[in-house]
Amino acid sequence: MKSGAVFRKEQFVIPSGVIYLDGNSLGPLPRIASRRITEVVEREWGQALIRAWNECAWMEQPARVGDLIAKLVGAPGGSIVMGDTLSIKVYQALASALQMRPDRKIILSDSGNFPTDLYMAQGLIESLDKGHELRIVAPEAVERSIDETVAAVMITQVDYRTGRLHEMNRITSAAHDAGAVMIWDLAHSAGAVPVQLTDSGCEFAVGCTYKYLNGGPGAPAFIYVRPDLVETVRPALAGWMGHDVPFAFDRDYRPANSIERMRVGTPPIIQLSALEAAMQIWNGVDMGDVRAASIELSERFIAEVEKRCPALHLVSPRDPAARGSQVSFRFEHGYAAMQALIDRGVIGDFRAPDIMRFGFTPLYLDTGDIVTAAEVVEDVILNRLWDNPRYKQVNSVT
Numbered sequence: 001m002k003s004g005a006v007f008r009k010e011q012f013v014i015p016s017g018v019i020y021l022d023g024n025s026l027g028p029l030p031r032i033a034s035r036r037i038t039e040v041v042e043r044e045w046g047q048a049l050i051r052a053w054n055e056c057a058w059m060e061q062p063a064r065v066g067d068l069i070a071k072l073v074g075a076p077g078g079s080i081v082m083g084d085t086l087s088i089k090v091y092q093a094l095a096s097a098l099q100m101r102p103d104r105k106i107i108l109s110d111s112g113n114f115p116t117d118l119y120m121a122q123g124l125i126e127s128l129d130k131g132h133e134l135r136i137v138a139p140e141a142v143e144r145s146i147d148e149t150v151a152a153v154m155i156t157q158v159d160y161r162t163g164r165l166h167e168m169n170r171i172t173s174a175a176h177d178a179g180a181v182m183i184w185d186l187a188h189s190a191g192a193v194p195v196q197l198t199d200s201g202c203e204f205a206v207g208c209t210y211k212y213l214n215g216g217p218g219a220p221a222f223i224y225v226r227p228d229l230v231e232t233v234r235p236a237l238a239g240w241m242g243h244d245v246p247f248a249f250d251r252d253y254r255p256a257n258s259i260e261r262m263r264v265g266t267p268p269i270i271q272l273s274a275l276e277a278a279m280q281i282w283n284g285v286d287m288g289d290v291r292a293a294s295i296e297l298s299e300r301f302i303a304e305v306e307k308r309c310p311a312l313h314l315v316s317p318r319d320p321a322a323r324g325s326q327v328s329f330r331f332e333h334g335y336a337a338m339q340a341l342i343d344r345g346v347i348g349d350f351r352a353p354d355i356m357r358f359g360f361t362p363l364y365l366d367t368g369d370i371v372t373a374a375e376v377v378e379d380v381i382l383n384r385l386w387d388n389p390r391y392k393q394v395n396s397v398t
C-alpha cells in the first residue's frame with residue numbers, strides 16, 4: 001500500500017534491501033540531483049568556467065533557491081536566502097535579534113534544542129560581552145518563561161530527540177506580547193510538517209536542507225527575515241556577497257537592501273545545484289498530504305512496535321498532532337539495537353543516552369516498509385540480536 005499522493009520513491013536512489021528511516025538526519029540522493037551535479041560540474045564549471053557566474057546565473061542562485069524553499073514554508077518570494085551552515089544562520093539571526101532589543105539581555109531557549117544552536121548563542125554572548133544570558137528551560141515551560149526581560153526567543157520547532165512539536169503561532173504570539181523577537185529553527189520542520197511563516201509573524205527563521213529537503217550532506221542552510229524588517233536588520237556577518245554592490249569593491253560595507261544582505265561569502269554552487277534540483281521533487285506536493293501520510297506511517301509504526309516489543313518505551317508525544325515527523329523509543333541497549341537494525345537494512349539512528357530514533361518521510365516510505373521495519377525491530381529485540389560485541393557503543397554518527 002502506498003502512502004497516497006505524495007509517494008515518489010522512484011525519484012530517489014534507495015539501495016535495495018534498505019528501509020531508510022533516517023531522512024530526518026540525511027535525506028537520500030534524488031536521481032535528479034545526481035544528474036544535475038554532473039551537468040553543473042562538467043558543463044558549467046568545466047566549460048563555462050568563470051563566465052558561469054553570469055551565464056549560468058550562479059550569482060542569483062542563493063535567492064532563487066530561497067524562493068523554492070519559501071513556497072514550502074509559507075513565506076513570500078524574496079524573504080529567504082541560502083548560504084553557509086545552519087550554525088552560521090542561527091548566529092546571524094540571533095545577533096540581528098539582539099541588536100533589535102538593545103535594552104534586553106535574555107535569550108530564551110529550551111533543553112530540546114539542538115546543541116549547536118545553544119553553543120552558537122553561548123559563543124555570541126561571549127563575543128558581545130554585554131552581559132547577555134542564555135536561559136534554557138524545559139520545552140513545556142517555554143511559553144510561561146517569556147517575559148519582558150527576554151530579547152529573543154530561539155526555539156527549534158521539532159525536538160531532535162523526542163520529536164515534540166512546538167506550536168509556532170502560540171509561542172510567537174507570546175514572544176511578541178512580551179516584546180521579544182522570535183527565531184524559529186526549522187531544521188526538522190521544512191519538508192516534514194506544514195509551516196506558515198508569514199502567518200506566524202516571526203521575525204526570523206532558519207533551517208537546513210540536507211534532511212527532509214534532500215539537498216545532500218553539507219547542503220547550504222536558509223534564513224528567513226520578515227519582509228518589513230529586511231532593510232533594517234544588521235546581518236552581523238558583513239561579508240562581501242551581502243554588500244549592496246559586491247563588485248563595486250567599496251572600502252566600506254553597505255548591506256544590500258534585500259534579503260541578500262544575509263549572504264556572507266561565495267555560495268557553494270555544486271551543492272546549491274543539487275538542492276535546487278532536489279526541490280523539483282516537491283512540485284505538486286501538498287504539505288498537508290505529506291503531514292497526513294507521515295502521521296499514518298508513524299502511527300502504524302508505533303502500534304506495530306508496541307505490540308511486538310514491550311521493552312521499548314515511546315518517548316515521542318503519543319498525540320500525532322504534537323509530534324514532528326519522527327518517532328523515538330527509549331531502550332537501555334538502544335545503541336547496540338540500532339547497530340543491529342542497520343546491519344539488517346533498517347536504518348534509523350541513536351541519540352544518547354538511550355534513544356532509538358526513526359524518521360518518517362512519505363515521499364519514499366510506504367506502509368509496507370513500516371511493517372517490515374517493525375518486524376525487524378521485533379527480531380532484534382526479542383531475539384537479543386543486539387547482544388553482540390560487534391555492536392558495542394562507540395561515539396559514532398548513528
Ligand SMILES: Cc1ncc(COP(=O)(O)O)c(C=O)c1O
Pocket residue numbers: 085086087088113114116117156160185187188208221
Ligand atoms: C536544530 C538543528 N540545528 C542545527 C543543526 C546543525 O547545524 P549545521 O548544519 O551547522 O551542522 C542541526 C542538525 O545537525 C539541527 O538539528
Ligand SMILES: Nc1ccccc1C(=O)C[C@H](N)C(=O)O
Pocket residue numbers: 024025026114160187397
Ligand atoms: N548534520 C549532521 C552531520 C552528521 C551526522 C548527523 C547530522 C545531523 O544533522 C544530526 C541532526 N541534526 C540530528 O537531529 O541529530
